[in-house]
Amino acid sequence: MLGQMISHDHYARMLARGRKETSRMLGFDAGTMRELYNRKPFQIEHHMANHPAFSLESLFTLCRRRPPQDILFRMGNIPGDEPLETSYDHYKKDLTLSDVLDHFEESQAYICINNPERDPEYQPIIEGLIGEIAAQTHGMDPWITWYSTYVFISTRHAVTPYHMDREMNFLLQLRGTKQVFLWDQDDDDIMSSEQKDLLLSRVGNRPRYLPSFEAKAMAYTLEPGVGVHHPFIAPHRVHTAGELSVSLALTFRTRQSDMWTDAYRFNARLRQFGLHPSPIGRNAWLDRAKCGFARAGQRVNRLLHGAEAEPT
Ligand SMILES: [Fe+2]
Structure with a gap:
């Protein structure tokens, strides 16, 4: 299972740490959080872009020491309407992880590091960030019950196809530029009530993209130091620009979303x-x-x- 359930004590420790943190890495606007959190996407600022643990060299070292099943990789430039579930299998071609790490830019690959928080070196950094999120959300959406994080490393013109996740997210851009397209999870034309019932029940495939959705996309350009909030189950698709991109997704569930x-x-x-x-x-x-x-x-x-x- 990706991510981890959070006990009351664990949550309380992360929350207390997030509240007393004096040099915060995430910059939330309290009014925007109150108005838009878990309703609409919005941008945030952060100070993670120059963190040494997220340099390319450190991340490739992390890839080499984590269990192979935690490192997913494929070709970067794939169709935006490819089902996410099959994208790694369909577009792995003859890539191997060591080739991808040794010749990353030439391979035009895309790497997803699942759950860097399982690494002892990364756990305190990631939990500090989750604590900062908790310090902001606790008043209106108390108790994070689960969290899971991912690092995405992409060569130029990589695509994360249209999909929706069963949680909330703060996606932080650390290097390069990324365009994130989000759609309103409450728009019945984008996802019907029945589709959402089945999505959360994990019955069948996730709702598919239709070309008619494009006119309703909300576009956010992320550069280092900028992040975007994904409300619960908000559909999204991501494109990197013409250079290498690194981003960190902090995903979580709460008592309310459960x-x-x-x-x-x-x-x-x-x-x-x-x-x-x-x-x-x-x-x-x-x-x-x-x-x-x-x-x-x-x-x-x-x-x-x-x-x-x-x-x-
Ligand atoms: Fe996603």
């Missing part, structure tokens, strides 16, 4: 019975009730089958 996830899953279950449940996000009381039913169902399932129910 509640939404279980409410979506309850909706999906109702759909299996031919019902047409109301969309999640319109009525907070109803969403909490649906989440409660979904979790009660999971508990019954565990009692009946004596096994762990599906993870949330």
Whole structure:
């Protein structure tokens, strides 16, 4: 499983550290956070671009010492509507990790380092950043329950195809330029209520891109020192410019997003019975009730089958 669940104590430690940090790496505007967090994308500033742990040399050293399964790689320039799930297999060609690391620019490759926080050298740096996020979000979206981070290293003109994730994200640009296109997760033309129910239930493939979406894209140009917030399940597609790019994605879930996830899953279950449940996000009381039913169902399932129910 990517990422890690966070205990209360672990969260409390990261939050306390984030609150008392005097030399913060992330620059949030409190008004923008209050107005837009988890509703719309917005840019933030950061001071991670010159951090020595994120130089190309340090990151390639990290790639060489992490388990091979934590380092994904493929050709960089791929179609923007390629399904994310199959993109690494379809575009790996005959690349090997050692070739990619030894001849990165010539190979025109793209590397994703999964969970650098599992490395003892990177863990305190990453957890410091998650703590800074927690210090900002705690008042309006308390308790981060899970987090997972990724470093993306791309040669020129690399593409991360259109997709959506089941969490929130602050994507920080560390080197080079990147264009991030985001779409409104609440726009029914982009994702229907049924598609979201199935997405959060992990049934079938993620909703696909249609050319008609392009006119609704919100474009953000990220340069070193700039980041962009992705609200929960907001669809996105990313293009690097004509030079090498490095970015860090800080993704996380909270009690609130876990509640939404279980409410979506309850909706999906109702759909299996031919019902047409109301969309999640319109009525907070109803969403909490649906989440409660979904979790009660999971508990019954565990009692009946004596096994762990599906993870949330
Ligand atoms: Fe993503």
